[in-house]
Amino acid sequence: MMLTLTDIRKHFGATRALDGVTLAVRPGRVHALVGENGAGKSTLMHVLAGGLRADAGTMTIGDAPYTPAGPLEAREAGIALIHQELSLCDHLTVAENILLGREPRRGGRYDRAAARSEAARVLAPFHHPELHPDRGVGDLPIAARQVVEICRAVSAQARVVLMDEPTSSLPREDVERLFGLIRRLRSDGVAVVYISHFLEEVRAIADDLSILRDGRTVWTGTADALTDAQIISHMVGRDVAELFPTREHLPADTIRLDAAGVSVGGRVRDASLRVRAGEVLGIAGLVGAGRTELLRGLMGLEDRPVSGRLSVDGHVVSLESRTPWTRLAAGLGYLSEDRKGEGLTLPMSLADNLTCTRYATVSRRGVIDGRAQRTQGQRWLERLKVKARTPLQAVRTLSGGNQQKVALGRLLHQEASVWLLDEPTRGVDVGSKVHLYEAIAAAADAGCAVVIVSSYLPELFGLCDSLAVMSRGRLTSSAPLSAWTPESVMAAAIGTAQ
Amino acid sequence: MSSTFRARLSALAPVLGLVLVIAVFAMMSDDPAQYLSPRNLRIVLAQTVIVALGAIGMTFIIISGGIDLAVGSTIALAGVVTALGVRDGYAPIVAVSAGVVTGGLVGIVNGLAITRLKVLPFIGTLGMLGIARGVAKWLANQQTVNAPETWINELAVTFPTPSWLLVAPGVWISVVLAVAATFLLQQTVFGRRVFAVGSNEAAARACGVQTDRLKVWIYGLAGLLFGLSGVMQMSRLRQGDPTVAIGTELDVIAAVVIGGGSLAGGEGTIAGSLIGALVMAFLRNGSQQMGWPNYVQEIIIGVIIVLAVAADRARRARAT
Amino acid sequence: MSSTFRARLSALAPVLGLVLVIAVFAMMSDDPAQYLSPRNLRIVLAQTVIVALGAIGMTFIIISGGIDLAVGSTIALAGVVTALGVRDGYAPIVAVSAGVVTGGLVGIVNGLAITRLKVLPFIGTLGMLGIARGVAKWLANQQTVNAPETWINELAVTFPTPSWLLVAPGVWISVVLAVAATFLLQQTVFGRRVFAVGSNEAAARACGVQTDRLKVWIYGLAGLLFGLSGVMQMSRLRQGDPTVAIGTELDVIAAVVIGGGSLAGGEGTIAGSLIGALVMAFLRNGSQQMGWPNYVQEIIIGVIIVLAVAADRARRARAT
Amino acid sequence: SDGGKPGTVGKDLKAVGGLHVAVIPKGTTHEFWMSIHAGAIKAQKEYEAQGVSVRLTWKGPIREDDREQQIQVVEGFLSQGVNGIVLAPLDASALVRPVQEAKGAGIPTVVIDSALASGDAVSFVATDNEKGGSLAADRLGMLLGGKGRVLLLRYQEGSASTEAREKGFLDRMKAQYPAVQIVSADQFAGPTRDTAKRASENLLNRFGNQVEGIFTPNESSTAGMLLALQDVGKAGQIKFVGFDSSEAFITAMRNKQLDGVVLQNPFEMGYQGVKTMVAHLKGQAIQARVDTGVTIVTPDNLDTEASKALLNPPLSEYLK
Numbered sequence A: 001m002m003l004t005l006t007d008i009r010k011h012f013g014a015t016r017a018l019d020g021v022t023l024a025v026r027p028g029r030v031h032a033l034v035g036e037n038g039a040g041k042s043t044l045m046h047v048l049a050g051g052l053r054a055d056a057g058t059m060t061i062g063d064a065p066y067t068p069a070g071p072l073e074a075r076e077a078g079i080a081l082i083h084q085e086l087s088l089c090d091h092l093t094v095a096e097n098i099l100l101g102r103e104p105r106r107g108g109r110y111d112r113a114a115a116r117s118e119a120a121r122v123l124a125p126f127h128h129p130e131l132h133p134d135r136g137v138g139d140l141p142i143a144a145r146q147v148v149e150i151c152r153a154v155s156a157q158a159r160v161v162l163m164d165e166p167t168s169s170l171p172r173e174d175v176e177r178l179f180g181l182i183r184r185l186r187s188d189g190v191a192v193v194y195i196s197h198f199l200e201e202v203r204a205i206a207d208d209l210s211i212l213r214d215g216r217t218v219w220t221g222t223a224d225a226l227t228d229a230q231i232i233s234h235m236v237g238r239d240v241a242e243l244f245p246t247r248e249h250l251p252a253d254t255i256r257l258d259a260a261g262v263s264v265g266g267r268v269r270d271a272s273l274r275v276r277a278g279e280v281l282g283i284a285g286l287v288g289a290g291r292t293e294l295l296r297g298l299m300g301l302e303d304r305p306v307s308g309r310l311s312v313d314g315h316v317v318s319l320e321s322r323t324p325w326t327r328l329a330a331g332l333g334y335l336s337e338d339r340k341g342e343g344l345t346l347p348m349s350l351a352d353n354l355t356c357t358r359y360a361t362v363s364r365r366g367v368i369d370g371r372a373q374r375t376q377g378q379r380w381l382e383r384l385k386v387k388a389r390t391p392l393q394a395v396r397t398l399s400g401g402n403q404q405k406v407a408l409g410r411l412l413h414q415e416a417s418v419w420l421l422d423e424p425t426r427g428v429d430v431g432s433k434v435h436l437y438e439a440i441a442a443a444a445d446a447g448c449a450v451v452i453v454s455s456y457l458p459e460l461f462g463l464c465d466s467l468a469v470m471s472r473g474r475l476t477s478s479a480p481l482s483a484w485t486p487e488s489v490m491a492a493a494i495g496t497a498q
Numbered sequence B, C: 001m002s003s004t005f006r007a008r009l010s011a012l013a014p015v016l017g018l019v020l021v022i023a024v025f026a027m028m029s030d031d032p033a034q035y036l037s038p039r040n041l042r043i044v045l046a047q048t049v050i051v052a053l054g055a056i057g058m059t060f061i062i063i064s065g066g067i068d069l070a071v072g073s074t075i076a077l078a079g080v081v082t083a084l085g086v087r088d089g090y091a092p093i094v095a096v097s098a099g100v101v102t103g104g105l106v107g108i109v110n111g112l113a114i115t116r117l118k119v120l121p122f123i124g125t126l127g128m129l130g131i132a133r134g135v136a137k138w139l140a141n142q143q144t145v146n147a148p149e150t151w152i153n154e155l156a157v158t159f160p161t162p163s164w165l166l167v168a169p170g171v172w173i174s175v176v177l178a179v180a181a182t183f184l185l186q187q188t189v190f191g192r193r194v195f196a197v198g199s200n201e202a203a204a205r206a207c208g209v210q211t212d213r214l215k216v217w218i219y220g221l222a223g224l225l226f227g228l229s230g231v232m233q234m235s236r237l238r239q240g241d242p243t244v245a246i247g248t249e250l251d252v253i254a255a256v257v258i259g260g261g262s263l264a265g266g267e268g269t270i271a272g273s274l275i276g277a278l279v280m281a282f283l284r285n286g287s288q289q290m291g292w293p294n295y296v297q298e299i300i301i302g303v304i305i306v307l308a309v310a311a312d313r314a315r316r317a318r319a320t
Numbered sequence D: 001s002d003g004g005k006p007g008t009v010g011k012d013l014k015a016v017g018g019l020h021v022a023v024i025p026k027g028t029t030h031e032f033w034m035s036i037h038a039g040a041i042k043a044q045k046e047y048e049a050q051g052v053s054v055r056l057t058w059k060g061p062i063r064e065d066d067r068e069q070q071i072q073v074v075e076g077f078l079s080q081g082v083n084g085i086v087l088a089p090l091d092a093s094a095l096v097r098p099v100q101e102a103k104g105a106g107i108p109t110v111v112i113d114s115a116l117a118s119g120d121a122v123s124f125v126a127t128d129n130e131k132g133g134s135l136a137a138d139r140l141g142m143l144l145g146g147k148g149r150v151l152l153l154r155y156q157e158g159s160a161s162t163e164a165r166e167k168g169f170l171d172r173m174k175a176q177y178p179a180v181q182i183v184s185a186d187q188f189a190g191p192t193r194d195t196a197k198r199a200s201e202n203l204l205n206r207f208g209n210q211v212e213g214i215f216t217p218n219e220s221s222t223a224g225m226l227l228a229l230q231d232v233g234k235a236g237q238i239k240f241v242g243f244d245s246s247e248a249f250i251t252a253m254r255n256k257q258l259d260g261v262v263l264q265n266p267f268e269m270g271y272q273g274v275k276t277m278v279a280h281l282k283g284q285a286i287q288a289r290v291d292t293g294v295t296i297v298t299p300d301n302l303d304t305e306a307s308k309a310l311l312n313p314p315l316s317e318y319l320k
């Protein structure tokens, strides 16, 4: 039975997440869904799985209209979702998580034995003996959690399985096992929707392909009908090259950031990096490689023990102490990959968020000069072309891309000499990316040292002077961009280069 | 392996705490035999019944990530209703049922306020704290309600009449309910979902658990236990007292937390909570036996609550 | 524009609530002139001082995402310390300072327990609830402490001696402190950080806010206000009573929440909290003037707390 | 051993190493209870001088209106195995069961201050409270010349002794001074000075201009009313008769702000309570009812020796 979506729309405040999506998912086929960050893929999956209700549009399964009032009804209709952001209950066991909401019962009791054997059954293809059904989920590594998440959807015996970036934190072997599983589902007549940013995965597994852009289906057909370049151009809507600013200045010789032998709680081992004034260093790697931990460790934000040496503009900063304020004082500026969690204070005003790392310019003896804060905030808003009415409005009311610009604007205000940017364009739309890239390039040209962690290779190739790759907690030494090709970066990231 | 061992050890921590409290008092006492006598044990057990029943109910609520500040008021209200029932000539069993059901209804209203009006449990039950107390005073006409002698009065008596019972019937009822609650929490789908909603409400909802309805059930079920606790309170006082049990919610919450429950949700055991209730009862009893003034008790119990939770946090931080 | 307007309206909501309460009582009263007389206003204001000062301090704590359950105990302790100071012959100003500083110290200990022992504010201050109360009783030797007549007794008097003061000096002190606290919260870097840590603690840390130290400051500052509140309590009673102000924390928290504060942190205003305190005082006063029994007050206040918060939630849900 | 029957303990007094008597007041913070404590110690010292070793333990509930707490205190002494209990019950019926259980365990109880609705106590040592109320009615009636409007602020629900005083007052007024009109007799002062002061302020605002006489039935309500009268500047203008003694009341009488207080003799009550208990334990015959006397002290007889002895019991001599 076919699942069809017609002209689905969904908006969050002023953001149009879905702006007319049309899709047909056939049983026994794998339908890949690709699109840029923020194209609306996850939103679409939530609409399908009953977590969100569409503003407009129709969905049908076979001939029957499908209008799930909640996740329960979606389940009953045979639709299961693997969430992009992992959603497990830390206090329950693997088996309990896999069977949550569909617990087997016997005589009113929770049938532990049945749950255990069902969990063992769906876990079997992954060959992870340590992933025992009775094990608590709380202390599992992220990859194992992803496997549990996958097994939960598989176990639901669904007719349609939605996979939202299921491989984002899986090691290669597990990706192969997942593919085996997907092929089996396909042969059983299950329809699979597969979302991924990795085109080679799409090539390997997909039968059909749809491309989303700005909340709309811009192309749909069989997966082998398009070349990679064609897919990308459909995704982005224009030539990627013109996204990036041309850099005028060359890096100077002064070293601004010098970190050596940095280890972060076993997740990052012995990483060293040096960044000169005016240099943009990119750090590539697979999700889960430990890049975030490296930056957070440098900033004193990690709860895990951190060791190593760090100096900023020649001043030594202790890495052991978990004191972000000493890093800020030393001139480090940080942009978190987790905008909501660790980046912005959403209920507070744009002006507050922009100036909070350096109140000195807008206050005297601890008293804030409201007018100075407004005018300075306004300046950054204009510089970054943030679409906002007033610096006094709450950040919460901005669209994601504009929020991200505010987060970057904070570094401009801080006049940080070293920028540590973690996924600076995550969730940023194509148009907004240009403004961010320009701001980053301008900062480097003005003498800042910039470190960019990104999972988006074209971004690194378009913006950086040099590149280092992180693989399973180890960082290669950085080399000029010209020494890298996308293939060699990929190889280093996977860990086959050595 | 070692993680299971550690988990067992961590479950044992409250027991060790209890043993420690008893041992310390026995050693300090000038008459340990008296302190450790069956008679004293009976007295402590009878005194614990009210907080223990409350702690069983509160364990469900706290595991589900909620809190209930209206426990004391619910106890008073249920006690008044029971006493009124007896006074007005209903059969004792009818009066007791009315008291228990009253508690359940208060709980359901709490659950509805939290899920429908979308107020935090702290606020919803803070409001109910005043409302239930007010209703209790209203029903009782602002006085204590004296009820004629019935078997209800024997429920929480220290020395039970058929002496082979050894301890008050209320203690046995608590034990039976504790076993039932443990079963419910550990062995049934309902129990697993209570943990799930406290552990990750969004995930539970995404998996098709009807979290709102579940919460109403949880508060309602806990309310029944608070109602029974109110019946016990009435039995102990032999009257319905609308001003009784002020602040009992804090004792009940402290019992759950000392027993390993986490106010962040997802954690807690019935056995732990009961031990938490016993720890506090033995602390109170022991301090009195030592002839210590009230203030020493209050200080010690305050310190123990904080240290017990801090030790728990530290133990877990080490474990990860 | 419309959103600013809506924001203003939302800030006005508590004021409207207050006006509504007063209007309803004035209409129901058989003698509105009496109810609306300046004398009654003075009485209500003098009665509000204790909760109002507490609410100013609690506003800081609640905006920062915390809570303090030890307010009542802190008030009692500070009152006892002040009374002891006066009784033992220290200058009144010394005694008052000692009371206020005691409150500050209790707050600092709360802050340290929360940040060092990493216990939730609910637990840390629940422990302090018992500890401070116990210490108060201990210092007071379990009795009320009678202090000789000094100007402290005039602080919270209903009709002040230089009659041009119009209302009790304590009321003026509260007003001055409210203005200062508003300034601190809205116009200073410290205030912005209080909001930041309550809105998103992780983000505040990443922006270089020393969140642990900040929290200790917040609890300490609030503690000073609770200490002053204790001085006012002592002034009203003319004695240090270690058993006074049991449960006042709930009144204080309710005042902040009625005034728009959110227990999830990041929201609240001093003016709103004061209005919340006044709403409750007028409700109590009005009910008593109407000759209504206590239970009606309790029920009404409970309902108002829940409805005020629910309305606030609904309004915000619509706004986004 | 079976200590319930007189004489049995007396024989093995030496073997036990002395008698252990627990004295359980309703609270510990009022001066009234301090006097009882002092009187109890006086009796102990007298026995000690006679070579009879008596160990006294003084312990009250944490809150003055917490019946459950007082029950727990009684039970604690049961398991501690004291020889006798001297109890001022917080409630006429709530304390029946513990006293009954004490009797069952061979521990006799002497009830002091307030009646217990049970025949299980060996003696009742108390003031004739109704008589005290009627003394107050006589004083007010005389001061008002047999006509006028009078306000009665009651203490609290369920307190037998104050209810008897209120009844004695109202009965006497009705019988002897029919022209006196009672404008309000349905409001309660509550457990503390603070609640009493608040209730008084609100009542005075409502009835302030109509009321010519006031009666309050215990220390905390009298203190609260006096503070309220002083604060609104009405002290001295309204005839005011209170109950119990306190330093503040003496001063107020000298300043003509208080027209009389009915005094019990708490010192005597504590003294007689312990004497009766020890006599019973020694096997001597005791009276089932001991009246400790009640008198009214007015500004006129303030300085007589008899009044002085009542107003300033030798507390410091017995309490450290």
Ligand SMILES: Nc1ncnc2c1ncn2[C@@H]1O[C@H](COP(=O)(O)OP(=O)(O)OP(=O)(O)O)[C@@H](O)[C@H]1O
Pocket: A012, A013, A015, A016, A017, A035, A036, A037, A038, A039, A040, A041, A042, A043, A044, A084, A399, A400, A401, A427
């Ligand atoms: N709860 C929400 N409130 C407001 N805006 C939202 C919300 N959820 C998503 N959006 C916005 O909707 C748009 C689509 O988001 P969505 O998560 O569907 O993108 P996506 O295609 O899954 O991106 P990614 O590849 O990063 O996962 C984005 O602009 C996002 O900021």
Ligand SMILES: Nc1ncnc2c1ncn2[C@@H]1O[C@H](COP(=O)(O)OP(=O)(O)OP(=O)(O)O)[C@@H](O)[C@H]1O
Pocket: A140, A141, A142, A143, A285, A286, A287, A288, A289, A290, A291, A292, A293, A337, A423, A453, A454, A455
């Ligand atoms: N084995 C693991 N055990 C526990 N947590 C893990 C594990 N692997 C990854 N994580 C968590 O998953 C998240 C993603 O990993 P990390 O941030 O190190 O990846 P990254 O290299 O920064 O990739 P990206 O920024 O693209 O997500 C981190 O918050 C990390 O704490």
Ligand SMILES: [Mg+2]
Pocket: A041, A042, A043, A084, A164
């Ligand atoms: Mg997505």
Ligand SMILES: [Mg+2]
Pocket: A288, A291, A292, A293, A337, A422
């Ligand atoms: Mg990362």
